[in-house]
Amino acid sequence: MIPVDNHLHTRLCGHAAGEIDEYLDVAARRGIKEVGFCDHLPLYFLPPDKTIPGYAMDESDLPDYISMIKNQALQAPLEVKMGIEADFVPGHEDKLENILASHRFDFITGAVHFIDGWGFDNPAELAEYAVRDIDTVYRQYFALIQQAALTGFFDIMAHPDLVKKFNFRPARDLRPLYEETARVFKNAGVCVEVNTAGLRYPVKEIYPGPELLEVFFKHGLPVTLGSDAHRPEDVGAGLPEAIELIKNIGYREVATFSGRQIRFVNI
Numbered sequence: 174m175i176p177v178d179n180h181l182h183t184r185l186c187g188h189a190a191g192e193i194d195e196y197l198d199v200a201a202r203r204g205i206k207e208v209g210f211c212d213h214l215p216l217y218f219l220p221p222d223k224t225i226p227g228y229a230m231d232e233s234d235l236p237d238y239i240s241m242i243k244n245q246a247l248q249a250p251l252e253v254k255m256g257i258e259a260d261f262v263p264g265h266e267d268k269l270e271n272i273l274a275s276h277r278f279d280f281i282t283g284a285v286h287f288i289d290g291w292g293f294d295n296p297a298e299l300a301e302y303a304v305r306d307i308d309t310v311y312r313q314y315f316a317l318i319q320q321a322a323l324t325g326f327f328d329i330m331a332h333p334d335l336v337k338k339f340n341f342r343p344a345r346d347l348r349p350l351y352e353e354t355a356r357v358f359k360n361a362g363v364c365v366e367v368n369t370a371g372l373r374y375p376v377k378e379i380y381p382g383p384e385l386l387e388v389f390f391k392h393g394l395p396v397t398l399g400s401d402a403h404r405p406e407d408v409g410a411g412l413p414e415a416i417e418l419i420k421n422i423g424y425r426e427v428a429t430f431s432g433r434q435i436r437f438v439n440i
């Protein structure tokens with residue numbers, strides 16, 4: 174039994190496929206009890222005349238996203254929650270706060286996909302790794318997710334070690350950075366997403382990896398589950414492995430969200 178998949182995208186973002194009812198059909202077929210749609214928030218941090226094609230829905234699409242999901246939720250054979258994956262980009266907090274406050278979400282997931290403008294998880298920007306110092310990239314990435322958590326805007330922190338996606342690994346021991354991040358997350362009161370998309374990318378590992386997840390567990394951080402599906406056939410993908418992983422580490426429950434309130438389901 175899979176209690177929840179809290180990270181489904183929709184075609185509105187421009188790089189996902191399939192209709193919402195198709196995502197829900199797959200979820201029901203795979204015995205998933207609850208899903209949360211979590212599409213990319215419009216690119217609030219760019220000037221109005223700039224965009225990144227195929228990255229996120231337009232701001233004008235946000236009300237449609239919400240009503241599409243609400244309509245489907247009424248007839249769905251499972252619980253459907255309304256979430257959003259919001260990029261954190263320092264210096265644009267006011268804009269972010271405004272856009273988040275203008276809609277009612279069940280949960281808000283914070284994510285870092287940019288290090289000073291570099292889309293480090295975007296295959297089109299992969300060449301940049303060759304000219305960057307990997308230790309520095311990791312330090313910058315973890316500093317950003319800590320800063321994101323401390324804004325208080327987010328219920329969940331998405332794919333906490335996304336920076337490993339293309340399997341560039343630093344020479345230095347990451348343990349102190351993991352410890353620091355867990356302490357900050359705990360103070361910020363966020364939940365951690367155990368995201369299986371990494372299994373589908375070169376790193377071939379769940380985000381967070383076992384070592385980081387152990388540190389999160391030790392610090393008492395709650396976890397939720399997300400497949401990060403960008404097509405219906407990926408709904409729930411890897412979640413049995415994710416549940417196995419978190420159980421092995423000691424977790425006995427996962428978090429779900431309604432109206433920004435956390436609840437726990439046994440696994």
Ligand SMILES: [Zn+2]
Nearest residue numbers: 182186213403
């Ligand atoms: Zn996406």
Ligand SMILES: [Zn+2]
Nearest residue numbers: 258284331332
């Ligand atoms: Zn993401």
